[in-house]
Structure formats: structure tokens, C-alpha cells
Amino acid sequence: MSAWFLLLPILIPSAAALVLSSTKPRTGTELAFRVGAIVTANSILTLLIAWYAPAGALPLLRLSSTLAFALRLDGLGILFSVLVSVLWVPTTFYALEYMKHEGREKAFFSWFILTYGVVLGIAFSANLLTLYFFYELMTLTTLPLVMHAMDDRARAAGRKYLIYSVGGAACAFIALVFTIGHGAGAFFAMGGNLDATVASVPRDTLLTVYLLGFLGFGVKAALFPFHGWLPSASVAPTPVTALLHAVAVVKGGIFAIIRLTYFVFGPELLRGSWAQVTALILACVTIVYGSSRALASRHLKLRFAWSTVSQLSYILLGALLLTPEGLAGGLTHMAGHALMKINLFFCAGAILYKTHREYLSDMRGIGAGMPKTLFCLAVSGMALSGIPPLAGFVGKWQIGTAATSAPYGYMGLTALMISALLTVLYIFSILGIATMPGKGFDFKTANQGVEDPNALMTIPMFLLAAAAILYGLYAGPAIRFFGRIAAGVL
Template identity: 40%
Template sequence: MNGSVLLLLPMILPFIFGLIIGFQKEEKQRNILVFIAMAVEAALVWYLCSGEMQTFVLWRISDRLALVYKTDGLARFFACLISTIWLIAAVFSMEYMKHEHKPARFFMFYTFSLAALMSLCFSENMMTMYLSYEFMTILTAPLVIHTGTPEATRAGLKYLGYSFFGAGLGLMGFFFLNTYCRTTIFMPGGTLDMAMVAGHENLLLVVFFLMALGFGCKAGMFPLHAWLPTAHPVAPSPASAVLSGIITKGGIIAIIRVTYYLFGVDFLRGTWAQTALLVLSIVTIFMGSMLAYKEKLLKKRLAYSTVSNVSYVVFGLMLMCPAGFMGALLQVVFHAVAKNILFLCAGAIIYKTHKTYVSELKGIGKEMPIVMWTFALAALSLIGIPPTSGFVSKWYLAQGGLLPQAGMLGLVGVAVLMVSALLTAGYLMSIVVNGFFPGKDFDYASLQKKEPNYLMTVPLVLLSIAVVGFGMMPAPLMQAIRSISGMIF
């Protein structure tokens, strides 16, 4: 072992805390432990990411068979985002899990999952990333299955099946990259050995396409998206929030590493593989929006929305230009914040009213005004209305799509983004309008104040402040992304 041992703590501490939390039956003490665990983890991650780049070698047989962690720019970007949102969602969960069985088990796996995500973020090479990716799948599956209903069990098995199949495609690619790369350590610009690649270009493009398709499963990209609208509605709402807002980004991390740090854009730009993945991302954006527009179950509507919105990120990444990359990483942050708000709002509504269908939400804004105002802000961000943050990411995605090198597919992508925004307005703002303005025929006498307590409302307000704050002052975040982009392009 060498390097800074502190870099191992973000992976170890959640497991230690998780084991303690899992055996803590007293609610108040358990909630205190959960908050301490999440707060310590977030503080540690921000501390590690604020200093010089560090590397820690946990285990090594050779350059390619090693477990190594590193705090490069991309790792810092995702680790800070994930640890912060995980803390905020945990606070909400303390109240929400009162109406679910076995909350200790939920919080144990919730904490374990954070360890796997940190391992994924800080992975320095392909082997570490692959193992972390698989652990992320295994440790998050109990969050999907938590309620124990037959539907939840089926959804959990579907989640595992799709995820393992997608990861299997990634493992297959690892075998090929071990042969055709100078190293499987992530290096900006890629590590392909072009002398070895010569004559095998099409084979490597097939490998890249299958790897991106496999890791795209976790991001909900067509055709491996079907687990997402099945798993999200059956999981407890805080789990749905982090599955949608954060776990889907695990697939994005893997796609970025494979595309920009192993294959390299110089090899991929202008190829059929780039074109095929752009087409799949555009299809997913449109399909997800259409299915969300038609869906009547609230959490399933939000799940289909995630299918669409996360593929905005894939579209930006596959443009393989600085503007597209900027839009993609901005979308990572802004979607994570907005979608956590929406799922947590759905959780608050279910917790206080037990209503699960969109048609039941007329007048809900009168009963739960804070919840529905935060829902409205998140909806505006996903649509892309200024000054919310979603406008900024969509601006850069459009800029990338309109560049001459993006060609006709770039123009089609921008058009689909606009259509998707209109559909998003239809399936989200209709909930807001009916919630605040239920109509003359509505029985206003039946309304009662049902606002949840501070453990639910404070996280929603904090995330809503971020939605507007990032939209009005995106410069610091953009600077962080430029530092990553500058190393790649």
C-alpha cells in the first residue's frame, strides 16, 4: 500500500457506520447516527477534493490488475455531488421511513451504497471501476426490494438482471482493452495503442459501442431502460430519488471514463459508433418524454422522465465537443438536484395523503404549498426555463448540437430537446396547475393543511435554492467542468 490512506476512508466509513446503523433499533439514536455518517462522509469527501490530487494503491498484481483510487477532476466532480445529495436525501428519509417497515435495514443499505458510489467515483483504472460498479448494483438492489411485495421483488430481480447484463458488456470490453490499450489506467485523451489498433479499428468500435450500451443500461438508455420505470415506483420514495438522481449517474461515470479516458475522442469522433449512440440517445429522449406524458402513476411518470433526462447527458457526451461536454456535466448536476426534489415531493405526498396517481392531486397545492412550490421549481428546471439551472445545461447542449461538425444528427437532437421540453411541461406543469388551481367544481371545503414537518421540507427548500442558485450563478461549476474538459480536448 502507498499514497494517502485518507483516500480509503470514503469507502470504509460508510460500511462501519452502516453496520452500526443496521443493528440500531431505537429511532432517535438511529437517525442521529445516519446524520453523523452522512455529514462526516460529505465533509471528508469535500476535504479530500479540495487539496492536491492524491492516489492510493490498495492492491496490485500488475499495472492492469490493481485496485487504485485517485482524486482527479472527474472524481472530485461526482464525489462532491453524490455525497452532498446523499446527505440531504438522508435527512428527508428520517421522517419518511416512519411509515415503512424495517427502517434500520433500509438505512444500512443506504449507507453501504454510498461506499460503492465513492469507490466508483475515485476509481483510477478499469478494474477498480468495474468492481465498484458491480458492488453499486448489489448494494442498491435491497433499496428496490425493500417493501418486500411481490412487485418489489420482481422489480429488484429485473434491476439486477439488466444491470448485470450491462456490466457484463463492460467486462467483455475490459478484456479487449487490456490487449489494445497501453494501460487501463484512466488518462485524459485515451490510452489506445494505435500500433496495436491498426487493422482492428472496426473491432474496437464494436467493443466501444457495446461497452457504452452496457453502461448506458444504468443510465436508462434505450434499449436497456426497462428496469427503471419498474424499479422506481416500488421502492421507498427516498430510494427512488437517489436511484433516479444519483445511481443513474453511475452509468454516466462509466461512459465518460470509457469514452474520454480509454478510447479517446480522436479515435471515436466521426465513426459509426458515435453516430449509433447519438441516435440511441435521441430516441431515448423522445421515447421517455412520450411515455412520461401518457403515464398516470406519479412515481412512474417521474421514472420515465428520468429515462428521457439522463439521455440528455449521453447526447452531450456523444457530441464529443467541449460545448456538448459542458452541457452534459451541467445536466448531471441539475438533473440530480431537480429529480431528487420531484421524487422527494412525491414521497411527501404519499406520506401525508397516500395518493399515488396524478388524477388524485387536484388541490394538493392548497394542502401542501411548500412541497408543491418546490415541485414547481424543479419542473421548471427540467423544462429549461430561466433562471432555473436546467436552462443553462440545455443552452450548452444546444450549442454543441448546432456546431457544424455535429451534422444533421446534431440538428435533429436539438429539435428533439425542444419537443422533449414541451412534453416535460405537459406532464409536470399540469400537476402544478391542477394542484394550485383545481377548478370551480372542486370541493374546497374538503381541503386540509397537510404540510410535512421540517425533516421533509428543509431538504426540499435547500435543493430548490440550489435549482435557482445554479441557474443564476453557474460560473463556479462551469469553471470546474472546464478544468476537466481542458484535459480531455
């Protein structure tokens, strides 16, 4: 397969979004057909590209003899593009129903489709310059989605998201400019792509630049103390928060950090350094802090948002151990978390859509009226808690095992154990409130008019709940694939 095919999944959504925004579908059915067909076709194309993995690179714009915007697909790019393309489809069909009560569907889906292509641009980036370009473009395309409601809360969330993102972009830009001067304009390479000129740079300078890049990309990965935008962004429509928290923005931040750590600077340069220790401490603090805030939150979507803050740093913890085993564990949890967290937001959105209830205190006994939704929430929630053999257990076990034999791993193990307890508490308290509200509770009155949403929303929830089970039971092939990525074979 020619490398030119890498351009198609980026251009097709961009062109489709332009056409959709400039035309007026005659009916809601026509809009749904257009959006569903575009996303499904683009996902099929992306999966075919990932399967056949075109050899070589595709230069798009050459700036100099050593610097160009270019696309290329390797093992890590395959992982991210498959996650994006697989999860964008159920989110689309879920959104087609959900957005009926949000309004302005055409504008929403135009930005939604455009973002799809931009995120795939991150996955297919051949070097740091290209990745940075698509990464910052993602900020611009997701901002209208966060602010979709255009009320005071949405505008405030959008402003915060933009301020945090611009600040992170400035730090990442410093790392970009510095490393391009020392060879990072070349294609990503496992072990690092800096050239021989870097030997003349003091090691502390290199480590400082790395940490700036880590913190810059860490903004979108919701790393403490730059996480504040993510809980605020939960005011966005649920399909947006599901993608923000599961695969698009936050996983884009994780993806960029892994690229910077393993494919630009390289683990050998960072291992045992103060930069590694600093990054590990921040990840561990984020894990515990996010779980604590999730337990304290009484708002369902906000609880899941704080959970995301914590769970993302599980992935960073694995990657920052700077061992193949740690990276493989982080990638395993990256895939599993995407399946679990997107479904938890789907379930929260279903409750909000059918009952307009947002707080846990308003959800007492709701399991009787929405049994399908509660079942999917229970499966994904228990998986997130790390209960074997569900999806969350696999990655957490690998990260914990890798931490036992890695320097500074004791910090990570401590954070994992504390967070595991807090996760069980904040997930099972939801299930308890929904199914066991207390003696003498009037289920009939509390569930008057309460019911599960239609198939456009429930089918994606059931499919993702099943995926959380199957991923845990049959994780072997995925783990072997992630091990090959971590070993630099793919």
C-alpha cells in the same frame, strides 16, 4: 493531502453499515443520530478531499506489473464525488422521517450507508478495472433497497433490475477485458489510455467493443431499449428512488460512459464513426421516448421516472458530440439535473407520505393543503422544463449550442426541441391539476386532513429548490470548472 485519504470515505460507511446492522439502537432517536452523524461526517470528509485533491494514486491490490485496483482523484471524480456527498445528506434526513411508515429502518439504513461508500468508490476509481468492480458492487448494495418492501411488486422490480444489470455487466465486461489487453489497465487519461498495440486491431473491431461497453454501462443510464428497470424500480421507498434517479445508480452509468468514451477510447478514435452515430441515435430516441412516456403516465412517481429516462440522455447527447463544448454542457446538466430531480421525488414522496395519493387524478386541488410541497415542486419542475434562469436552462442551452456546431448535431437539436415541449406539458399539467382543479371544486373537502410534512422533509425540499434557483443564476464558476474538465486540464 496523501492519496491514502481516498480510502477513508469508502471504508467509513462500510464499517458503519456493518456495525449498524449487527447492533440494535435502543430508540429511533439513537438510530437517527447514528445515521445522520455517519453520513454528515463522511460528506464533510469527502468535500475536504475534493477541495484539496490528493496528488498521485493509491494502489490497493496489484494483479500484475500493469494492472491494479487503484484509487485516484481527477476533475471528473471531483464532480461526481461532490454531487454524491452533497445530495446524500438531505436525502438522509428526509429518509429518517419518511422511513417511519415503511418499517425495517435499521436494515434500510445499513444498505443505504453501505451504498454511499460504494458510489464514492466509483468516483475515486483510477482505472476501468476498479470502476467496474465498484460499479457492479453498486448493483448488489442497491438491490435490497429496491426490494425493501418485499411485496410482489418490489420482488418483481428487484428481479428486473438484477436481470438488466447482469446483462449490462456482461457487455461492459467484454469491453473491460479487451481494453485491458491494450493498455486500459493504466490510469484514466483524457484523450484515451489505450497503448500502441491497439494500432494492430481493425478499427471496426475497436468500435464494436466500444459500443458493447457503451450499451453495457448504458443499462444503468436507462438508455433505450435497456431502460425498463428504471420505471419499475420506482416502487422502492422514495428516498431510494430519489437517489437512483438523481445521483447514485443512473449517474454512475453516465459517469462510466464518459470514462469509457473520453478516458479509455478517446474522442479522436470515435469521432465521425458509425459507433458515434449509433450511440447518438439511441440517445436522441431515448430523449423523445422518455418524455412521451412521462406525459402519458398518470402516476406521479412513474411520470418522474420516465422523465429521468429522458433527461439522462440529455447528458449523453452532450458527451457523445465528442467536443469539449458538448462534454462541458453534459456535465453542467448532470449537476443541475441531480438538484432538480431529487427534489421532484422528494415532493412526490411528501404527497404519498401525507396523503397516500399516487395518481394525478387524486391530487386535484392538493396545492391548498400542501403549499410548501407544491412550491418546491413548482420551482424544481420549472427548472427541469428549462425555464431561464433556473438550473435546467443552463445545461440545455450549452448542449444545444454545442450541437449547432458539431457533426450530427441536428439530430440532437431536434430531439431537444421535441422533448422541451413535452417536458413543459408533463410538468405544468401537474401544477395545473394541483392548483386549478376546475370550477366549483370543493378545496375544503379535498384537503381535509392534508398538510405538509414536518421539517425533516420540508427543509431538504426548500434547500434543493433554492439550489435550483442559485445554480441557474450563478452557474459561471461551475461552467468554468466543467470546461476545464472537458479540456483535460483537471
